[in-house]
Amino acid sequence: MTKNLWIFIFLIHLSIGQPNGDLAPRDLEFDNVTPEKNVIKTWGTIFPGTKWCGQGNKAKHEEDFGRYQITDRCCKNHDRCPNKIKSGMSMYGLHNNGSTTLLSCECDENFYDCLKAARTLTSKTVGILYFDLLKRKCFNQSADGNGDYQWNYTRPFAKSRIIKWISKHI
Numbered sequence: 001m002t003k004n005l006w007i008f009i010f011l012i013h014l015s016i017g018q019p020n021g022d023l024a025p026r027d028l029e030f031d032n033v034t035p036e037k038n039v040i041k042t043w044g045t046i047f048p049g050t051k052w053c054g055q056g057n058k059a060k061h062e063e064d065f066g067r068y069q070i071t072d073r074c075c076k077n078h079d080r081c082p083n084k085i086k087s088g089m090s091m092y093g094l095h096n097n098g099s100t101t102l103l104s105c106e107c108d109e110n111f112y113d114c115l116k117a118a119r120t121l122t123s124k125t126v127g128i129l130y131f132d133l134l135k136r137k138c139f140n141q142s143a144d145g146n147g148d149y150q151w152n153y154t155r156p157f158a159k160s161r162i163i164k165w166i167s168k169h170i
Helices: 002-016 069-079 105-118 121-133 161-168
Strands: 102-104 137-141 149-153
Touching: 069 105, 069 121, 102 105, 105 121, 105 137, 121 161
Parallel strands: 102 137
Antiparallel strands: 137 149
16 A cells, blocks of 8 residues: 555656746745654654644644645644544444544635645645545535535545546546
């Protein structure tokens, strides 16, 4: 699985293309936090250069961000979503039988908007991984107004034909 993830990341970077000057400079700077040698890492994969983007986090405190701070802040806010259903749990009349926590569609939409507003190569890559390749479910109240909740999906992140093709075939 890890090898396939790196292949996807490589393909995403190729499809996005080279930076064209619209990257926010703060997202390209290295953080000045000196890494400790004996940091306890949470399980799962964290996107390179971030501390909050992935399963769990590896931040030492709430304001500890990786070198891609703009994207990392989006991920941290997404991690702090108050409306979630943990793996194996039931809430809102829905059961999460997956292996990861699922969030409300409102939180996923806020994450989507934050990553789009960041306009960085890192934010685009994280957005494509989360929304287009992982195709995460979210939940919201049904439109019929009866108060029931339903599973849903957020909109695709990328407009690239290559990413759309890859997304269809995984």
